[in-house]
Amino acid sequence: MTAYDYIATKAAQLWATTAFSGMEPGNMIMIMIGAGFIYLAIAKEYEPLLLVPIGFGVIVGNIPAVAGMTLSVYEEGTVLKYLYFGVEKGIYPPLIFLGIGAMTDFSTMLSNPKLVLLGAAAQIGVFLTYLGALTIGFTPQEAGAIGIIGGADGPTAIFLSSKLAPALLGAIAIAAYSYMALVPVIQPPIMRLLTTQAERRIRMKPSREVSREERIIFPVVAFLICTTLAPGAVVLIGMLFFGNLLKECTVTDRLALTARSAMIDIVTILLGFCVGASTNAQHFLQARSILIFCLGAVSFAVATAGGLLFAKFMNLFLNEKINPLIGAAGVSAVPDSARVVQVVGQQEDPTNFLLMHAMAPNVAGVIGSAIAAGILWSQLAN
Amino acid sequence: MILSLEQASSSIAFSLAPLLEEHGIPLAVMGMLVVFLALVLVVAFITILPRVVAQISAPSPPRPMTDPAAEDVLPEETLVVIAAAVAATVCRPHRIVRIRGLTPEDHGWSLEGRLQHHQSHRIPHRDRR
Incomplete structure (x- = not known):
């Protein structure tokens, strides 16, 4: 063997042991998408806490493994597989709900209970998208998991798809979080289209003060009401209200502080990274993923419209009119959609502050989407 | 990837038939009803909550007046x-x-x-x- 042959053989061996040899165009596209997420998070500040872990996870998940090496989330015994276990088995979403509960202040909802109905109306997006997905050939289980994207709640979407359609989990999670990040882009045109200028200028009365006793009793009784009607929601709703009780009872401040800071941060990092790492091009880049993205957009738009139109419907019967813009916050996506309501409202009247009013349907939307997920799970699991 | 696109596009078939099955429109209608029912009950509970709290935390009856x-x-x-x-x-x-x-x-x-x-x-x- 000549020196040239020896070097060529070694170079070929080296090439075969690098990621370049297994790199396909799909992997490169996904790596660019991951880099795009990171760019959007850092430069545009679109949901950075989610898009940075997801974006980097996408890049990690699309580095091809060398033959004989097991690296990805889909291969047994890998580190990523163990981390992905929390996604696959639906462990991370309830923990995130615990943290969300420990952060959430239900006071605005308690002070104006009728606004809770807007959070229910927005769930029309979930069920109409479910029907839409059925008509184009998805199974009922897949359609349910796709429809929940309209709930605009990433953990709920991941939880339900891990139970009903694990094969679609990556696409559904990416779609849900992408649309949550794009709330400021998707919602305003729909809000302006469906409301008049006079409606957008409606002012609402300030909320009343809510007593500590009300805030303590609410999570316990609301949990009982919701889960007796939809037992499938017991995990998500249970953790949400448990976290809220930790916050409101004021004798477990240390637990509430941990739940809403360190714990939720750790779980968010793991969840975002693992979801990103599951978007391996060979599993992710399929026509079905594109369909899921399209259906997710429809779901989001219909949910926004559902909340808005129901607010207008309620105004037909109310003496004290509500600003229909706050109906758009019923899609959950806490607190982004409430912030969008505030921004759109202030474009019409800079002295009108809708943020606190919008938080009521916003947190009601979290409860509504968790109940919707519970119903879909209990009905479609078998 | 192109192959998977072709396979998937061939598998996408629009049909209204699934809507009429048990897991179609009936499930969607039932789902919306349950969501509304649960949240209407929550609304009812929140509405009476201040009165319940007022009852629970009402001050004890005043003691009989003495000289x-x-x-x-x-x-x-x-x-x-x-x-x-x-x-x-x-x-x-x-x-x-x-x-x-x-x-x-x-x-x-x-x-x-x-x-x-x-x-x-x-x-x-x-x-x-």
């Missing part, structure tokens, strides 16, 4: 003991105008200690020399 003057009357023996103690302490003509119990806010022990402390180093007046 404040009657409560203030001390037994004669106690009055005699207090008068004797004051006479022994003051050692000059005096008149007891009012007797009241000390409350924690009065800091009785601190006050007494401070009085004794001040009296312990009283500086005599020059004109008494």
Whole structure:
């Protein structure tokens, strides 16, 4: 063997042991998408806490493994597989709900209970998208998991798809979080289209003060009401209200502080990274993923419209009119959609502050989407 | 990837038939109804919650009114003991105008200690020399 042959053989061996040899165009596209997420998070500040872990996870998940090496989330015994276990088995979403509960202040909802109905109306997006997905050939289980994207709640979407359609989990999670990040882009045109200028200028009365006793009793009784009607929601709703009780009872401040800071941060990092790492091009880049993205957009738009139109419907019967813009916050996506309501409202009247009013349907939307997920799970699991 | 696109596009078939099955429109309608029902019950509960809380935390019924003057009357023996103690302490003509119990806010022990402390180093007046 000549020196040239020896070097060529070694170079070929080296090439075969690098990621370049297994790199396909799909992997490169996904790596660019991951880099795009990171760019959007850092430069545009679109949901950075989610898009940075997801974006980097996408890049990690699309580095091809060398033959004989097991690296990805889909291969047994890998580190990523163990981390992905929390996604696959639906462990991370309830923990995130615990943290969300420990952060959430239900006071605005308690002070104006009728606004809770807007959070229910927005769930029309979930069920109409479910029907839409059925008509184009998805199974009922897949359609349910796709429809929940309209709930605009990433953990709920991941939880339900891990139970009903694990094969679609990556696409559904990416779609849900992408649309949550794009709330400021998707919602305003729909809000302006469906409301008049006079409606957008409606002012609402300030909320009343809510007593500590009300805030303590609410999570316990609301949990009982919701889960007796939809037992499938017991995990998500249970953790949400448990976290809220930790916050409101004021004798477990240390637990509430941990739940809403360190714990939720750790779980968010793991969840975002693992979801990103599951978007391996060979599993992710399929026509079905594109369909899921399209259906997710429809779901989001219909949910926004559902909340808005129901607010207008309620105004037909109310003496004290509500600003229909706050109906758009019923899609959950806490607190982004409430912030969008505030921004759109202030474009019409800079002295009108809708943020606190919008938080009521916003947190009601979290409860509504968790109940919707519970119903879909209990009905479609078998 | 192109292959998977072609495979998937061939598998996408639009049909309204699934809507009429058990997992179609009936499930969607039932789902919306349950979501609304749950949240309507939550609304009803939140509406009555302030009244429930008011009932729970209502102040205990007021005690029957008693004559404040009657409560203030001390037994004669106690009055005699207090008068004797004051006479022994003051050692000059005096008149007891009012007797009241000390409350924690009065800091009785601190006050007494401070009085004794001040009296312990009283500086005599020059004109008494």
